Amino acid sequence: MWLPRGGASWTVLLPLKNLARAKSRLDRPDRSLLALAMALDTVTAVLASATDLVGAVVIVTNDQTVRRALSRLRDQGDVSAGHEAGRTPARALSTQERARLVIVPDTPDQGLNPALAHGAELAADRWPGRSLAALSGDLPALRTAELHQALAAAGSHRRAVLADAAGTGTVLLTATTGSPLGPSFGPLSHDAHRRSGAVDLTDALGSSVPGLRRDVDTVDDLAQARHLGVGGATAAALLVGQAPVP
Numbered sequence: 353m354w355l356p357r358g359g360a361s362w363t364v365l366l367p368l369k370n371l372a373r374a375k376s377r378l379d380r381p382d383r384s385l386l387a388l389a390m391a392l393d394t395v396t397a398v399l400a401s402a403t404d405l406v407g408a409v410v411i412v413t414n415d416q417t418v419r420r421a422l423s424r425l426r427d428q429g430d431v432s433a434g435h436e437a438g439r440t441p442a443r444a445l446s447t448q449e450r451a452r453l454v455i456v457p458d459t460p461d462q463g464l465n466p467a468l469a470h471g472a473e474l475a476a477d478r479w480p481g482r483s484l485a486a487l488s489g490d491l492p493a494l495r496t497a498e499l500h501q502a503l504a505a506a507g508s509h510r511r512a513v514l515a516d517a518a519g520t521g522t523v524l525l526t527a528t529t530g531s532p533l534g535p536s537f538g539p540l541s542h543d544a545h546r547r548s549g550a551v552d553l554t555d556a557l558g559s560s561v562p563g564l565r566r567d568v569d570t571v572d573d574l575a576q577a578r579h580l581g582v583g584g585a586t587a588a589a590l591l592v593g594q595a596p597v598p
C-alpha cells in the first residue's frame with residue numbers, strides 16, 4: 353500500500369463492530385444503515401488529515417458490508433452524497449489520501465479491546481516507530497482539524513485519552529512509540545484509561561473539538577451530532593430514513 357514519504361507520526365486504529373449488532377442503543381430501525389454511514393464519515397474525516405501527520409488508517413472489522421463500503425471509498429473516492437446544513441461539503445479525497453486505508457480482520461473477534469490490541473500489534477509490526485491513535489468509529493460530526501488538534505496535544509505524552517461528550521467514555525486513546533496502547537474501552541472507560549496512566553486531554557481540548565467528542569450511541573446523541581453538522585454519508589442515510597414509505 354502507498355504510504356507518505358518520510359515519517360508520518362501516527363497510525364490511526366478504527367474498530368468497527370458487525371453491523372447486525374452495532375448501535376443497539378440507537379432506537380431507530382435504520383441503526384445498521386446509520387452505523388455504516390457514521391463510520392464512513394468518521395473514516396473520511398480521518399483520511400482528509402495531513403499525510404505527513406497520519407500514515408495508515410487501519411480499520412479492524414469482520415463485517416463484510418463494512419469492508420466492501422470502505423474498499424469502495426479507498427478505490428473509488430468519496431461516497432458521501434451530500435451534507436447537512438452547518439457543515440461545508442466534504443471535499444473529494446485525493447488518491448493518496450484514500451490509499452492509506454487498510455482494512456484488517458478482527459481476528460480475535462472477542463470484543464472491542466481485543467480488536468484494538470490486535471490492530472495495535474499489527475500496526476507496530478508493519479509501521480514501527482509510529483505512534484498509535486485508537487479512535488471511535490461513530491463520530492459523524494468529526495472535523496479533520498479537530499483530529500489534528502487532538503493529535504498535536506497527544507503527541508507530547510506517552511499515553512493520552514480524550515473523553516466523549518458525556519465525559520465518561522473514550523473517543524480517542526493514544527500511545528507514542530514504544531508505549532502500550534492499553535485499551536480499556538467500555539463503561540466508564542475514560543476514568544479507566546486515566547487510572548492506567550493515560551494523560552487526560554479533555555480539559556485542555558475542552559469545547560474546541562465538539563465533533564471529535566460527539567460519539568453517537570442514542571437518538572439524543574444523533575440530534576446533537578446533527579446540530580454540529582454531520583458528514584455526507586450520514587446526511588444521505590438520514591434522508592433515506594425520511595423517505596416516504598412507498
Ligand SMILES: Nc1nc2c(ncn2[C@@H]2O[C@H](COP(=O)(O)OP(=O)(O)OP(=O)(O)O)[C@@H](O)[C@H]2O)c(=O)[nH]1
Pocket residue numbers: 366367368369370373374375376377378412413414458462463464467488489490568569
Ligand atoms: N471490531 C470491533 N469493533 C467494535 C466492537 N465493539 C464496538 N466496536 C466499535 O467501537 C466503537 C465504539 O462502539 P460502541 O459505541 O461502544 O458500540 P456500538 O456497537 O457501536 O454501540 P452499542 O451496541 O450501543 O454498544 C465503534 O466504532 C464500534 O463499531 C467489537 O467487538 N469489535
Ligand SMILES: C=C(OP(=O)(O)O)C(=O)O
Pocket residue numbers: 464516520521522523536537538539541542567569
Ligand atoms: C466503548 C465505548 O463507547 P460507548 O461508551 O459509546 O459504548 C467507550 O466510551 O469506551
